[in-house]
Amino acid sequence: MDLNAEQKRIATLEPKGHQLLKGVAGSGKTSVGLYRVHFLLNNYCFGKDDAILLATYNRTLIKYMAYLYGKMAESEQGELSTLFDTPNRKVDIKTVDSLMVNHFDAHAAEHKEKFQLGLPQNKSYQIISEGITKLKKNFPDVGILNQKNTGFLLQEINWIKDCLYLEEEEYQGADRKGMVKSQAENKPQRLQKNSPTRKAIFELMRFYDQALRKMGKISFSGMRIRALEQARKAPQVRYTHVIIDESQDLTRSQLLFLKAICNQKEYSSFVFIADTAQNIYPQSWLGSGNSFASIGFSMQGRSHSLSKNYRTTTQISKAAYSLIEHCAEIVEDENYVKPALIDKHGVYPVCKQFSDERSQADYLAAEIKRLTAEHDRSDMVILGRFKRQLDQIKTMLAQKGIACSDFNDKDLGFDSGDVKLITLHSIKGLEFPIVFMVGLNEGVIPYLPDADEEGRHDDEVKERKLFYVGMTRATEKLYMLSSGKGSPFLMDIAPRLTRIDSGVKMRRFYNVAVDDFRFKGRITNIHGAEEKVRQWILAELVETYKYPLANIAIEYPVKAFSKTGYVDIAVHVNRSGSDEPFLFVETKRRGHSLEDACEQVRSYMNHCPPCEYAAVTDGMSLRVMGRQGNPVNDLPEFREMWALSNSVQVFFHHLKRRQKAQLCFDPNDPTTVEVDVNGMSKLLKADQLEKIPLYGSIAAGQPIHMNSELDETFYLPKAWVRGADYFALKVRGDSMVGAGIDNGDTVLVRSQPSADNLDIVVAALNEDATLKRFSKMGDNAILQAENPNYDPILLSLDQLQILGIAVGVVKNGIHK
Numbered sequence: 001m002d003l004n005a006e007q008k009r010i011a012t013l014e015p016k017g018h019q020l021l022k023g024v025a026g027s028g029k030t031s032v033g034l035y036r037v038h039f040l041l042n043n044y045c046f047g048k049d050d051a052i053l054l055a056t057y058n059r060t061l062i063k064y065m066a067y068l069y070g071k072m073a074e075s076e077q078g079e080l081s082t083l084f085d086t087p088n089r090k091v092d093i094k095t096v097d098s099l100m101v102n103h104f105d106a107h108a109a110e111h112k113e114k115f116q117l118g119l120p121q122n123k124s125y126q127i128i129s130e131g132i133t134k135l136k137k138n139f140p141d142v143g144i145l146n147q148k149n150t151g152f153l154l155q156e157i158n159w160i161k162d163c164l165y166l167e168e169e170e171y172q173g174a175d176r177k178g179m180v181k182s183q184a185e186n187k188p189q190r191l192q193k194n195s196p197t198r199k200a201i202f203e204l205m206r207f208y209d210q211a212l213r214k215m216g217k218i219s220f221s222g223m224r225i226r227a228l229e230q231a232r233k234a235p236q237v238r239y240t241h242v243i244i245d246e247s248q249d250l251t252r253s254q255l256l257f258l259k260a261i262c263n264q265k266e267y268s269s270f271v272f273i274a275d276t277a278q279n280i281y282p283q284s285w286l287g288s289g290n291s292f293a294s295i296g297f298s299m300q301g302r303s304h305s306l307s308k309n310y311r312t313t314t315q316i317s318k319a320a321y322s323l324i325e326h327c328a329e330i331v332e333d334e335n336y337v338k339p340a341l342i343d344k345h346g347v348y349p350v351c352k353q354f355s356d357e358r359s360q361a362d363y364l365a366a367e368i369k370r371l372t373a374e375h376d377r378s379d380m381v382i383l384g385r386f387k388r389q390l391d392q393i394k395t396m397l398a399q400k401g402i403a404c405s406d407f408n409d410k411d412l413g414f415d416s417g418d419v420k421l422i423t424l425h426s427i428k429g430l431e432f433p434i435v436f437m438v439g440l441n442e443g444v445i446p447y448l449p450d451a452d453e454e455g456r457h458d459d460e461v462k463e464r465k466l467f468y469v470g471m472t473r474a475t476e477k478l479y480m481l482s483s484g485k486g487s488p489f490l491m492d493i494a495p496r497l498t499r500i501d502s503g504v505k506m507r508r509f510y511n512v513a514v515d516d517f518r519f520k521g522r523i524t525n526i527h528g529a530e531e532k533v534r535q536w537i538l539a540e541l542v543e544t545y546k547y548p549l550a551n552i553a554i555e556y557p558v559k560a561f562s563k564t565g566y567v568d569i570a571v572h573v574n575r576s577g578s579d580e581p582f583l584f585v586e587t588k589r590r591g592h593s594l595e596d597a598c599e600q601v602r603s604y605m606n607h608c609p610p611c612e613y614a615a616v617t618d619g620m621s622l623r624v625m626g627r628q629g630n631p632v633n634d635l636p637e638f639r640e641m642w643a644l645s646n647s648v649q650v651f652f653h654h655l656k657r658r659q660k661a662q663l664c665f666d667p668n669d670p671t672t673v674e675v676d677v678n679g680m681s682k683l684l685k686a687d688q689l690e691k692i693p694l695y696g697s698i699a700a701g702q703p704i705h706m707n708s709e710l711d712e713t714f715y716l717p718k719a720w721v722r723g724a725d726y727f728a729l730k731v732r733g734d735s736m737v738g739a740g741i742d743n744g745d746t747v748l749v750r751s752q753p754s755a756d757n758l759d760i761v762v763a764a765l766n767e768d769a770t771l772k773r774f775s776k777m778g779d780n781a782i783l784q785a786e787n788p789n790y791d792p793i794l795l796s797l798d799q800l801q802i803l804g805i806a807v808g809v810v811k812n813g814i815h816k
């Protein structure tokens with residue numbers, strides 16, 4: 001992978017103080033950061049005390065960086081400096097917290113303290129709960145001191161510390177976006193500035209800290225405060241250049257820590273890499289409305305942006321953008337960068353809803369097994385909002401023989417063979433070819449456990465960003481699955497950019513406005529749940545599958561014995577001069593079982609022989625079957641030929657390649673032929689077709705063109721008959737039935753005077769030409785029929801005149 005010109009320009013800018021590199025997900029920000037390390041190392045790192053720090057958010061991102069660097073190294077042909085394989089004395093690629101922990105340890109040693117870092121969440125909750133009981137006596141009117149708010153209060157305490165509001169006064173005056181609660185529901189109330197509520201919370205923080213200290217413990221936010229103090233006083237290292245990836249998610253204490261360990265040389269530099277659309281943590285400083293100026297930097301004239309998303313396909317990129325494009329808080333942020341598309345086409349994301357976890361897991365298992373034919377399982381990742389969702393999926397998939405590994409396991413690399421399980425928060429910054437987002441349900445994402453209207457909005461924006469982060473991790477295929485009522489975010493993703501299943505053109509369910517309903521006058525229950533599904537399918541048949549509305553009927557009567565049933569939707573097409581039902585669709589309300597509907601529609605199809613396809617759907621799943629009840633992946637698209645009153649369909653079998661195709665044309669104008677190979681149809685016009693002379697019989701001893709052609713016209717795609725002369729011959733008799741060539745068929749023959757053993761040849765014999773299987777025996781030839789009723793013909797080679805070999809057969813005759 002080569003960086004583009006703009007990326008390289010940014011990566012090799014002369015280091016001059018601080019800079020901001022902003023850009024959309026997948027635009028190569030991390031790649032540029034890595035390249036810049038190489039550039040700085042070779043050009044601005046010669047002093048004895050010079051060193052470079054590339055700071056990341058977590059450990060998995062370091063693994064990811066090694067993988068990205070490897071990709072770049074491949075095309076730089078050994079030019080890139082070694083950063084990962086052997087440690088470089090002058091370059092540190094580390095998580096911010098690991099550096100902070102080192103400083104914290106030094107701080108503890110200096111102060112002769114001993115703390116154990118972190119404590120289980122249930123223990124933290126217990127302490128907060130005790131604090132609430134104790135403080136309630138002093139603050140009886142502060143509603144927020146309620147056992148129901150334990151989780152919120154713990155988060156608030158960590159936020160205060162991460163923001164370094166170490167004095168109550170500072171906290172009392174701080175802007176606190178998104179933490180507003182409703183009194184009526186006995187939930188936390190607005191955290192008004194200079195209020196008893198804030199005083200109570202600050203007191204609770206003191207209580208919590210003391211309790212921890214007594215236990216010999218310290219929280220991560222507490223650790224960071226001490227680390228910063230230590231770095232300001234006695235930094236363990238000083239970096240000439242600091243590059244901070246994912247800086248939008250760092251806390252104030254982390255950012256100031258990095259500033260404290262930065263050297264102040266003439267050529268020192270400090271680069272923030274950020275994407276505000278991907279800010280997902282509530283404690284983050286820059287991502288929560290605070291300016292760079294608040295940490296002592298002015299970015300005016302110092303920012304560079306990257307807008308091309310190289311990671312995902314155009315389809316995934318567009319779908320992800322449609323999720324955020326109407327969210328003002330995201331797109332109106334001054335550092336937001338609008339994505340630009342590059343030409344990387346793939347398949348549309350699948351958006352699918354299930355009624356429960358079990359059916360979601362069944363689908364997931366089937367899809368993983370199907371995809372295993374083209375992908376390694378290590379290419380696949382399952383993303384959940386919560387760890388508990390992933391644990392459940394893991395168990396269910398294990399029952400189906402699919403092993404999954406938690407990505408957070410320390411020893412798990414990118415190329416471990418199992419499907420990986422990762423939470424949405426932990427996948428930040430990474431990428432995988434196939435991403436399954438599971439359990440995207442209402443109440444799960446956005447997850448807003450204790451927010452009221454005002455607070456809800458800010459939290460919801462963060463959750464929307466989290467969803468966006470998940471979507472933008474997929475390089476090739478994205479699945480968005482829900483196992484109950486779907487997340488409202490799914491409805492915000494433009495339906496035209498999603499599909500109801502893989503390999504299907506149908507877009508996922510969407511509501512059609514009642515004003516736009518089709519067949520309005522014939523609907524009995526216009527507001528019925530089933531009607532919504534029918535209107536969606538009708539819209540899809542017309543808009544996606546291109547069936548003219550004139551070819552569609554609803555409540556189509558089908559006589560089954562003495563009863564008449566009514567099919568929800570029937571599509572008819574014009575073939576061989578008459579209108580025939582071609583496709584039946586039964587619709588059910590969302591979540592309704594499809595089994596009965598399948599049975600019903602199959603029975604309709606059986607009582608209506610011309611009908612070739614049947615489909616059933618409840619808006620969540622689509623099942624399509626062929627005439628024999630055989631499953632078919634997708635509905636066929638409308639073919640222009642079906643609009644003609646006289647269209648004729650013939651089947652072409654290529655004898656050599658064993659391929660089949662369907663040709664459809666109007667005999668009055670055979671210079672337009674629709675060719676369908678394996679369900680892929682193409683309309684070919686005169687300049688793409690070759691007229692093939694068609695003979696009824698061939699007189700021996702004459703050049704072929706001396707024979708008289710039949711009136712019938714016969715055109716085939718030029719691509720099939722390139723590079724040789726071809727003619728067609730009408731078959732009379734049944735001598736070749738064993739080769740699939742029947743009386744009345746037409747064979748396509750390549751003119752040539754010789755044949756290989758076992759070719760089917762057209763050979764001049766007596767007065768006529770005959771079609772037989774050829775084999776050579778010394779100086780003789782045997783012409784063998786493919787029908788035991790006929791004897792082989794033996795003749796010497798010099799008696800035999802081969803006119804050509806049969807390469808294909810057109811069934812049904814050319815005319816009907």
Ligand SMILES: Nc1ncnc2c1ncn2[C@@H]1O[C@H](COP(=O)(O)OP(=O)(O)OP(=O)(O)O)[C@@H](O)[C@H]1O
Nearest residue numbers: 001002003004025026027028029030031310311429
């Ligand atoms: N110029 C390029 N040509 C081809 N591929 C590129 C180019 N730049 C980046 N990529 C690829 O795009 C993908 C995303 O790169 P990278 O992780 O650096 O982006 P990012 O902006 O940091 O993404 P995010 O913000 O989502 O973490 C990687 O697979 C990378 O190899």
